[in-house]
Amino acid sequence: MILHIDSSVLADNSVSRQLTAAIVSRLQAADPSATVVHRDLAAAPLPHFLPGVADDSVEQFLAANTVVIGAPMYNFSVPSQLKAWIDHILVAGKTFKYTEQGVVGLAGPKRIIVAVSRGGFYGAGSPGAAMEHLETYLRSVFAFIGLDPEFVVAEGIQVSPDHRATAIEGALESISQLAA
Template structure:
């Protein structure tokens, strides 16, 4: 089994999404001690944003194109993907968006057909470990402004992922009490996360 662990928060060790993603990976390792893990920190090693030169395969960006192919291979070879998702300005970080742009590739993770698009990544499980400063859950005033989890659900569904878990710590910027209760709820959700990687 192969697990790809992605972190995207700019806050380093203070990041709640990093704490949650690390805990989710540890939970999976408990049941699957032989699992092979690749950790990719999108802040420590940024993924360059796509440009017209990429599409034209300009000689100036050949190293970057090779890096993009490595990112795609990591994703394709993973059975489970755990992503630490920090919410910035109502959506995902630009670092995570740059990574998404390298794995959502026609002919690799999806294809166009006469009946519409077809996802090619049906064999994967994605676990999102989301950290949000405000309260975005159903019924809260910011619910309609949450564009991180919603976007990632759409993108992974587009490429065929149907096995999806979302762990959320929210209210982290409201008060210390909200921060602690949000983290506690998220860690409790991780503690009961199905650790199986082979279903």
Template sequence: MTLLHVDSSILGPYSVSRQLSAEIVAKLRQNTPDLEIKYRDLAAEPVPPLSGAYLAAQQPGAPAPGAEVQQDLALGGELLDEFLRADIVVIGAPMYNFTISSQLKAWIDRLLIAGKTFRYSEKGVEGLAGGKRVIVASSRGGIYSEGAPAAIFEHQEKYLQSVFGFIGITDIEIVRAEGVAVGPEQRAAAIKTAKDEISKLKAA
């Protein structure tokens, strides 16, 4: 069984999402010692945003791309293959300005490929990447969960659930620590709640 561990926070050792994603992976590894783990740090090694040249090079009959675009195409293929091979995907996803980080968005843009992870048909969109388990380590400075006054601004977890659902992944678990910027007590309580959830995760 293969697990892909992805971090996207730019805060390094101060990141709550990184702390939680690492604990999730450790918990799953504890239950499944032979788990094969691939790690990708999107802050340390950012994925370039999509370019017009990248998309044009993938069109039927397109001329041979230059060296720079070829490298970008190779990276896109590597990211997609890495994702498709994984049985479990653990994602550290902090909320930045009400949504996910630009680093995480750039990675996701390399996964939603027509004919690879989804396709259009007369019946609508069909996801092709189902059967995976996705666990999101979510962190938020404020409180945006359902019922909170600021819930209307929550475009982080909803986006991730929508985008992975679009490609056929319905097994999505969210471990959340929110309000971590409200104060030390709230931060500690939020992290403890998240860790309690991690301790209850089912085996890989």
């Protein structure tokens, strides 16, 4: 199963949604028998995490072989609706456990592909790199539960219409090179 997570509030104007759709399409072309479960966290947001309040997010996440996540950068980090979903899938005893030697991730094996869109330039080596808390956060979160995410990035999409088109084209080219 492919779990397709979108979190952008921009609907049809969303770059991250365009990229996740392209990733899912590529994965389905490689395996037409793969089922896709789509969760739109902007249209149907999860409540903020409360102990003892459960939903099906963690079971859905664990059942997936591949998870495709749309992660637009909002104010230097992940959208709050994506953070709420992450809070629902980080569950002690299900996706990780504490041991005397440290944390052990329990979520693998699983493929995680994250489509990132950023309005400005925050990649390594850029002047804004110190303010990039989306990709670094997601790498840490998924490593914590035993996974190594892949990233496709469209950066500088608010700089100009031409740069937006170039950034999307570059990201779509990266998607075409993803291993099926």
